[in-house]
């Protein structure tokens with residue numbers, strides 16, 4: 001039987017010391033909802049688990065300097081989904097967290113774990129893309145901040161070095177004139193990894209007219225992607241249901257999906273277009289009601 005050492009540091013310095021000591025034999029554990037599955041399936045076999053649950057520097061959700069919101073890596077999906085600050089300032093992230101897994105997974109799983117797993121199907125990631133978030137990382141060489149799009153380098157590949165951890169994520173507050181939606185398609189309504197997801201943020205000038213349009217697609221490429229073709233088509237154009245339908249059909253141009261057990265390439269392309277259309281229609285009716 002192999003022995004697994006478990007360390008529970010209570011500060012960042014202690015965490016970094018343990019990462020240095022154990023090197024490639026260490027794995028950081030937060031909620032464990034991804035990692036424990038990998039340990040069970042023998043996809044990873046670390047000699048030491050470093051549980052960061054008692055490190056205060058990775059906890060909390062707060063308004064920060066420069067009109068920013070900061071979310072600690074150990075914040076669970078349940079905490080983010082119910083946070084008054086997040087619901088008011090970035091409702092899209094609260095909505096994305098509310099759709100992760102099931103209540104049990106949301107109570108254990110963290111935003112730091114979701115980012116560090118670096119899956120293109122991670123539900124917080126499209127929301128963080130359209131919020132143009134930055135990831136705060138700490139390691140033996142100090143602190144650094146990486147724009148969210150540069151953090152992800154491929155499926156399960158991120159900019160994180162083995163001796164670093166994610167401290168938190170931050171983004172600028174959006175004003176009241178911003179509208180958003182997050183749509184996810186899974187095989188079921190809960191406990192389902194995304195087959196496709198779409199996140200949208202835009203500044204509503206008047207019903208159907210958006211500037212500062214940001215659209216991100218999940219599960220349709222090796223990483224989450226910004227849908228630049230769609231963004232350019234929506235920006236400063238007066239949308240009605242017909243133009244929204246036409247523009248939504250362009251979403252496949254921003255996708256390079258694969259076929260896997262959850263869905264074929266063609267299905268993913270089609271559903272990216274459909275989810276975007278559904279979301280845009282909901283915005284049009286919501287703006288008209290304002």
Ligand SMILES: Cc1cc2nc3c(=O)[nH]c(=O)nc-3n(C[C@H](O)[C@H](O)[C@H](O)COP(=O)(O)OP(=O)(O)OC[C@H]3O[C@@H](n4cnc5c(N)ncnc54)[C@H](O)[C@@H]3O)c2cc1C
Nearest residue numbers: 030031032033034035101109110112113114116122123166
């Ligand atoms: C049944 C089930 C359903 C699920 N449904 C969904 C879903 O609908 N949507 C979705 O997006 N995900 C889903 N997941 C995946 C998972 O729950 C999430 O990705 C979750 O956010 C992972 O967070 P965690 O804290 O549990 O990470 P952990 O399992 O603790 O860690 C995951 C990885 O990240 C690393 N890590 C964790 N925190 C840090 C940190 N701060 N710094 C550096 N490295 C770190 C770990 O070393 C590990 O490699 C599901 C998982 C299960 C088992």
